[in-house]
Amino acid sequence: MNELTQRLRTFLKVAEHQSFNVAARELDIASSTATRHVNHLERQLGEPLLVRTTRHVRLSPAGERALIRFRAILAEVDQLEDELETLSERVAGPLRISVPWRYSRLYLAPLVSEFMQCYPEVALDIVSSDQRVDLVEDHFDVALRIGHLEDSSLIARQISDQRFVLAAAPSYLAAQPPIHQPQDLEHHRLLTFSYTTANHHWRLVQGDREHRISVRARALRTNNADILTQAALGGAGVVVQPLWAIREELASGRLLPVLEDFQVTSSDFDTGIHVVFARENQHNPRVRAWVDFLLARRERLSC
Structure with a gap:
């Protein structure tokens, strides 16, 4: 929550309870903070929003009008936050994958249609090659790596050992x-x-x-x-x-x-089959979906 929405929510609570102390307790902030939020809004608008006495707090004419507008603004903010949260969790859009050629033919190909049925809004771009790619420079979201994993900033999840x-x-x-x-x-x-x-x-x-x-x-x-x-x-x-x-x-x-x-x-004994992705992609819903899909099918992806 940014400072502006905090100030608006504080004002609404003070108006609802006609008390800075009660509003502050409900919002879990100090009374001085609640007072500072409302004071800042009043300075910004150039009008007093509340009429304060030693015992009571009530809305001024400007405050009554502001209350209506602030409620509408916060309703829009809440709706936008809900929409963005849904969007961030929606598994849709392009997913570019690098896979070793032979492994893709023997093990991955039988699973592709299953993934597409689970996530119909994901557009797969699967590149099969035995050449090891640079995920960032070559614009890949995720890769399957077979062999010894070198130290890197990539996140790796093991699918199986390799013998x-x-x-x-x-x-x-x-x-x-x-x-x-x-x-x-x-x-x-x-x-x-x-x-x-x-x-x-x-x-x-x-x-x-x-x-x-x-x-x-x-x-x-x-x-x-x-x-x-x-x-x-x-x-x-x-x-x-x-x-x-x-x-x-x-x-x-x-x-x-x-x-x-x-x-x-013919290389190292410490080898395996891993799915790897850049750290920046760890919260990408498409990458998460692909990684979780593979890990759930480990037995079908190894001997």
Whole structure:
């Protein structure tokens, strides 16, 4: 409430009760504050609004006219506040979202129509790309991030952890030397994702022992997860992929897990799937609706 509306409300209460003390108690302010509010209005208007005696307070002719106008003004203010509050809570308007390409196809696409039915007034703009965007500079409201979260001013909500698996097609494993230890990978064709191999190594951990396998200048390096998966399915080599990305291929036997006793990653072990948004958007009703929608469907968005 701003100072002007406070002064108007104070005047109405004083007029209603014909008492500064009673008005002040009802408004939970000091009597001196109530007096100051009314005095300020009188100075602004250049007319006395109240006739004060030692025992009573009553409206002056100017005060009677002011009472009618002030009631109308405050009614308009209250109505406007209600309308703005409703508007701020209304889930409507554009929502621009960045999502990794393969994840959007496998997991997000089946949920889009459901979100649109829940929020028919939201206009979705979904951009699928494996390129990590800058939410502010690229004008995105929210993004799904897969991998290790760097420190930033963004707010992140975790959808799930992420686990990587080594896998290859049965035809490849049948035609190549067996893989019993991480060192055996040195003699195999390795298919790797370029965004997550800045150090050019796969890391395999068992207990307190870690093995690093060089993937520099190996069979295939690409920033397209679908190319990697199709190459692996075609028997081109061994691939490291997130479990969520190839769970159907593993379940069907078209890909077989390799070195299952080892934890493996092509980037970091501390990775996950998160929905992120700028701090300025934390009260945006469209962003809140999207984030809450995803978090409520965690089981459908992870393995």
